[in-house]
Amino acid sequence: MHVDLPEDHFLIPSSMGYLLYAPLKGLLFLLSHQTARALALALTSRRSSELTPALKEIFDEISKPQQTRTSPVSPLDISPWSHLTLDLSSRCTLACVYCYAGQGGRDGADMSIDCAQHAIDLCISKISVYHSRDEQSGQFNLIFHGGSEPTTNWDLFVRVIAYAREEAEKHGLRLFISMSSNGFYSSRRASWIAKHVNNVSLSLDGFQIVQDAHRPTAKGGSSFRRVVQSAEVFHDSRSPAFSFGFRPTVTDFSVDMLPNIVAFFVDRFPGVGIAAEPVEEVGNCKNSGYVTPDPLKFAARFIEACTRFPDVNLIYSGFNGLGNLRQRFCSASEPQMAVLPSGAVTACYGYSLRDARLTGFVYGQYDHVRGRFIFDEDKMKWLRDLHVRSAGTCKDCFTRYHCAGDCPALRIAEEQNGVLMSNRKRCIINREIAKWFLIKEITYEGQHTSLEREHVSV
């Protein structure tokens, strides 16, 4: 028996039965084999007269037009200027075995203070225009991220923060500073960061054996103790103005330890969020032998950790909750303004520009002579179209509004290289994790007050 469902309606076989899922309508059904067949027959023949009242109800729900709720997914018209990402340096203090930027030393250029200041000026001037119209929009988000450690040039880091604070105050804007960091510095610097930055994503891959295998120092030594020391400073400094989270990267080597890695974080640093991600095989991975974990194994271990620690804020980027629907995976399609040390403006700072697939995401450049940024409007239009509705290969996948097509850089590269859906590791992970949450939702009785529950007898 073959069934063709309307757009954005999905039938997912599972160990529990068939899940009939309509994310935009917020509807989920669990059907037995027999009821799924009866429904399929009715849908194919477009006749519901022979269905039982309960199945007729499901038939009618599926046949209803989609517009049952207004704006069910995140809007696409956010101002990209409210977030500025600066990649301050090409250098790093660690030599991670999977570094996407191929880091491993102190060579390389830093961003000029001039470039950083002009980028801040540009964003603040744009936000100020919106802010004068709408009081709610008055926040400038400054993010330090990229293929390096932002604190490597400490003086530059401090000067840029001071400048952003001064300018935001001058224009009556709130300033929110966040950063990704390897945490490999003195406790004095960690304390300074906790006082001057609002949120830190700390790259710590778990207990010592994992951290030191994945993230050795540039000289090949252990980084564990120093990074944990920073985590302790951050943990003690938590306040309404400062928070931090862990961002462990998972490889083939560490995947089976993932539940215990989460246990380590929960035990040592209670109340801190954890964002676990499988490593992407780029940069240093090509030579180090550390590879992406088997996708089903990653999904299984992640689910195991979720089950063991139901109250921990454990997240994975390909799925952020059943009710959280989105059209964009990331801010590349805003496009966000991320400035590289050279002054190039890219929508994606997640990979190194040494990776050829990322060159397509560069849409601007800082003109060091004239002191201004130049943008490619055509490229910006192309980037704005990188949302899930434009991802043709995702059209028939039930997770399309959960992962939103996943990483656009990766998806485009895989599509161009003819990688089959069945070989896309992140897609498999996204689907397995989403399916588990769907099953949990429909089999788990009560407790979630946000849900309306209704059991229909056939």
Added chain:
Amino acid sequence: MKDSTPPLNASTYQFNDRTVEIETLENAPDFPCRKVSIAIKSSDASGCSPRCECNPQCICVTKR
């Protein structure tokens, strides 16, 4: 470093959930069907614009 465990069954993974084949299965267990309504909130409504896994803001704002 490599794990010797064979991949589970990723190669047989199906990605089309709209055009589905329902096999004939004798003696498949029958049970009452269930319905759940899921409260939808856009990610922007919770104050977090959708950002990639690298962005620190996702860790503390987005809740599972």
